[in-house]
Amino acid sequence: MDSQSDNTDSPLSDTAEPTSEKADTRVNTLSGLSQHSTRSSLTSAPDAHFVQDESEDSSIKVVVRVRPLNDGEITRHDSMAIELPGNNNVVIDQPGKKKSFTFNAVFELSASQQDVFDNCGIKQLIEMSIDGYASTAFAYGQTGSGKTYTITGPFNLNENPNPELYGMIQRSFEYLFMNLQKNTDKAGITYTLSASYLEIYNEQVKDLLNPSQRDNLLVRWSKTKGFYVENLFLVECETIDDMLAVLEEGLSYRQTGSNNINEHSSRSHSMLTIFIDSEVPDPDDDTLYITKQGKLSFVDLAGSEKIKELGNTGDLLSETTNINKSLLTLGNCISSLSDPKKKNGYIPYRDSKLTKLLADSLGGNGVTLMIACVSPSTYSVSESMNTIRYANRAKKIKNKPVIRMDPREKLIMSLKRECKLLRSENDYLRTQFTKKLNGGEILQLPKMQTTTNGHVAVNSSKNSQVKKVEDVKKEKSTRRESTNSSISTSLSMKSAADNGLYEMLQEYMVENENLRSENNELVGSRERARREHEHLSKENDKLVRKMEDLERVMVASPVSFARYSFFSRTSSGRSSRPLVLGSVNSSWSEATTALFQQDTTPQMQYPPPQYQQPSLLPRQSPLQQPPPGQPPPGLPAQAFQQYSQQQQLPPPPPPQQAYQGIPHGSNAGAAASNPTVQRDTRVNGHHQPPLTYRKEQVPPKKQLHELPPVDNMKGVPNNYKASKQPPYQQQKIPSKQVSPQQQQQVVTSTSKNKPLESPRGQDGGSYVDRFQQQQTFNKSYGPPVANRPHEQTTPRQANINIPPVRGLERKDDYESGSPHQTQILKQVPLSTRSSTEKLASNKQVKSKADNKVTSDPFLNDIPPTPVATPPAVKYTPKGSHQMLQVSTLDVSQNAKQPGNWDQINDKLREELQELDGEIEYMKYMNKSQTSTTTTTTKPTNKPVPKPRRR
């Protein structure tokens, strides 16, 4: 046999001694992982978390799995091109030459899934990820060589569940949960798990847990996180079932195709990542925790393919080209990293998305296992040789595993470690000093003690130290006097040496003292930040509750429609505040605003000045009002027209009718004929003249009737004509469907001497009238389509954008697709639902964000409203672990200043007060409206759509 070794760079160097006896004939070797085994036993002890945050350089572990011949190969009578002589060796039998390679483990044809799991080293990777390392297992090989089979099991596992065929991922989940439970029970460590699942298809990153997100996700880089996928969907997992649901969901969306070699070939690279956040109690201080962010990734690469052999055309051909391109880049990275001359130079990670996402695993700070899958057939021998060559190179790549944790916590840990060292050094020096000074006599030196909070303190004061030094000197001088002159010289020399030693000791003590105070400061600042954080969490929760309260009131409120309508007609668009009373351009809203402001809560003006955005239709006095159908000053005519058509605006009230004004003070003339509402008008505790609010103060309808009839509208602007067609007519709801009682209600509640007109008033009418008629109609037919909440959204989502609280990252931000949107999503508590439902619920929330693209071209044309730059703090409410974990708590330099936190707090309080006011106001309006009309708007209780199953 022409056997030739390819192990020129001593491939055995990073493997342990080959075992003389094979534990299992199907597994070629169990060796090569002893290093990890030691580590794992070390880290399983709680203290290990504090003595080791960086592991020594570690090589990528490479194992080879040879699958059995498949049906096609057997039919073709292919012979075996791979020999497995044992001792981790693989011999490839190419025509004319044989090459031998050695790996960490080699799995023979008959090796079961459990054999592979037990012996490939994945267990150690899981343990390390629990300890805070980033671990990656990836399968590499030709198409049809068994990568997917090894990582997730056979393709039809879902239809025919067979636990024996479960792949590495399912087995790892089980092992992971078992270990987490052990650590929690033993050391009181708490863990939070979440999962993401993506695929790279045609060089585009797709979220497999959020398939509605069609866009290519961006791969970004940050100093703290390295390469990461932006806006990737994360699912919080509490149980193993949650994780299995994630896997199942992701697999169902993965791109597959069929080729000559594999009927169910994966056409993309997939990456399932489990994020493991742990809080480890600090052994020195019960109140402190060290947080670590480990992760465990499973990568199933698409198979390397020979285009010629596969017979792919069209889409499949471009897929294959992309797959081969990214695998080529991976190969280049592996080559560069394994070449000692190149490894410190340029590594082409950036050439493909795959290599960007694997950067940490290849030559980075993670721990990595590569599973090279090969077919034994002679038909695939050249592909198998390529795979084995790459695997052999990958073996030489060295990683420098580092525990992933907060840099500040890392600093504190290292300072503590230094303190410990200094303390022991001190002790040693003290012993040496006392021995030398007294020739065995123990001299009492200031002793260090550990205080209750775990910090070291000097037992005696500085004065006493000085006193003792004096004592020592006196003693020494006494002794010197008593000795004869012959030995005086040697004694003085000894004394000088002792003094030097003592000075050195004192220096150490001072240095130690400095370190201690620095440490105390750091611990203090961390505590402060923690308190701030807790405080903000509470504030935030309170705010969210208030917002929900407000939402409920608004949904139940009969005025909500009118207010929403105003908003949709008059707000400045895109991300305006929902109840921008200050920008509502109507007499009714003027009235309500004035009323509102005259009420007992003067601070209810909303939004506060710093949030106010320039209104699209600026607030004007009646005299400044533009003629009907004309754009307000500053708004381009085309845009206005487009907007009017889009929104089907009612005609703007003619100047003489708009803004009749709200009576401030007396209204004696009107009071006789109109129902009035008397209000308490104390402002800031001082009694004001009583305000009488006249509902009929708004323009009388007969004036509106004077507008030209529909057929005779020459010269009337287009948008006016458009608005003549009320939305209800467009819906073809016959007006005769209004019951006589309802008509009666409307007549009673609005104006008894006016005939019932279309629901929005024949010619517009006052907003109050329209509103009341609207309510009546709503009761019968539901709200008009234009104002009806989206099928699956709440009215707030449909009509109102609750503006982002400045400096605050919230669920709402995510849903509304605001710029504050992050990749993290607050979860609805998962424990009460089944895992698939949880997943579906997650998807639902996310897809809302995705669908939140306004269809209004006018609104899309509006440039984003400039808002004051918020302090760069992202904040997520406590209780949502997943939000906190993936660097969402991104406290920037600015926000570290306590002043900024205060500002945010103030803003939150302000928001809270305003919301309080809003709620009060809405309650008040509720009451007053129900007393005048009998109509109510029922909240739409749309059933939550069922989670989609495979």
Ligand SMILES: Nc1ncnc2c1ncn2[C@@H]1O[C@H](COP(=O)(O)OP(=O)(O)OP(=O)(O)O)[C@@H](O)[C@H]1O
């Ligand atoms: N160790 C094994 N034992 C039994 N059958 C196997 C084994 N490995 C792979 N197979 C079978 O071989 C076929 C191809 O395997 P698989 O789909 O996992 O290949 P792959 O490398 O993922 O291919 P691709 O890159 O095209 O996705 C499957 O039908 C699978 O069940």
